[in-house]
Amino acid sequence: MQPSTTATTSHFPEHTVDTAPTASRRTMEGVTRNLGYLPAAVGRLAESPQTLDGFLKLSAMFETTELDPVAREVVIMTIATRNSCHVCVAMHTAKLTRLAADPELTAALRDQRPLPDPRLDTLRTFTLAALDHTGAVPDETLHAFLAQGFTHRNALEVMLGIGAYTLSTFANRLVDAPVDPALAPFAWHR
Template structure:
């Protein structure tokens, strides 16, 4: 598989150099996936706007989505990145592995979310009535449903791009499950 070159800051437009600087100030570095998105004049800015948009979902809920979608899509880059992010947001290693397997025995509400995300991702948006009823019974609303699909779309974009360009993983590599 071809690995695409990750551009460095000096190879980018001024607007993307400014984004690089902001990302570096916020994260301490620019992840390779973000750097490749900056190959497009608008790619990184658009992705960051979606990624940082207001949401009814908590950061933990978003990480459940990120881990499950990345696993189903086979994106080792995003799985590794979101394993680190999930730890930073309070999940234990054992919980992260369980989430990656598609279940959340330690939290009923997160499990209802996980089941919905698995079904949406595996079935291209087609969801059984029982799974959606369980999602709503767990306390989610129509707003939560919309926000869940938005996070799935965001993660699917980065999963697909990373699969195509095969950027080097610059996070500790997540263990296989």
């Protein structure tokens, strides 16, 4: 018997806590408590409890790295715009706004152009190089990254962010996750 789901244009069901696989329900309840609503992307990713739980665990680990909150958002937004994940861009634009990040920084990230802060732009360039070279970052890019005060540990932390947010952006695109009404003011169109 097919679970009862919300009708969507996606080929993936948008589960509620009641219709989701049992293994996804606790995670969905936690997300709802944390955000005050259940994002549509979570409802769709809940079809695979391991994918939903894996992303949330990886992103929580990324949040504990030595990279400061704005630097982490630079990594995430660089991946989100490169992979054209409109849900992630909206969500992390909202987060940058809550962090009181420079609006020009946020605009540059959304527009995929150099950042006004040279240190953060080096981080963006390093992240793009890691993606473009599947981790084999050219020596000159790594040296520039380290020269801006980042560490070897930070370089590996960027790889953790790339893993977490490649999973997120690819999965959100696969399930055609919509931008939730709460994020509509931060919508992004490539």
